[in-house]
Amino acid sequence: MKTEQKLSIIIPIHNEIDLIAEVLGRVRAVEYKPKELILVDDMSNDGTREYLQSEENNPNTTVLYHEKNFGKGMAIRTGLAVATGEIIIVQDADMEYNPDDILKVIQPILDGKTEVCYGSRFLGSIERMRLPNWVANRILALMVRVLYGAKITDEATAYKAFRQKVIRQVELDCMGFEFCPEVTAKVLKLGYRIQEVPVTFRARTFNEGKKIGWRDFFVAVWTLLKYRFV
Helix, strand or coil: CEEEEEEEEEEECCCCCCHHHHHHHHHHHCCCCEEEEEEECCCCCHHHHHHHHCCCCCCEEEEECCCCCCCHHHHHHHHHCCCCCCEECCCCCCCCHHHHHHHHHHHHCCCCCCCCEEEEEEEEEEEECCCCHHHHHHHHHHHHHHHHHCCCCCCCCCEEEEEEEEECCCCCCHHHHHHHHHHHHHHHCCCCCEEEEEEEEECCCCCCCCCCCHHHHHHHHHHHHHHHCC
């Protein structure tokens, strides 16, 4: 696929030495031009940081390093600060999401149907998601409907794509996983509609490196409530 609309792919990274090469290879294989990769290392200590140094001279690739482990939200904010694409999407580095779905998520934006598009796991396929996680995700989506009047099925999806002009209007305060509810709340309050497309998802376990936990669910609930009334 070729287009004049440049795509920025922000990849927040923390301790993913076993998967980072595969993730970057899969993302680079996505047939879209022009695109740039923005890799943000959130103070990894498992060899990921050293591996990323070898990526610094690759074309269309920017590598940024945090000197402290701030969290996923801050890593995304760091990437957003240097992104130059007309369209911006977040790609996790843990391979729970299939990079082949990037094109599906950005297509409605390219077609002019929306300014914001999410990849919904619940409209697509889900493997290995634990029941508590399933319930938590459903509750968060319901809260978005009740609080903001938006009918979306997957508020917490990692696949979120925006026109640059939209995300530049959003003043983010997040440090960790509360990026998802914060950006959702603020985009909706600005009056933008969120379209969804189905994506595939294969959850990993905590033993395999999954980082989000039950505490993050309560932070997400508070974040959705807080920004509804701020």
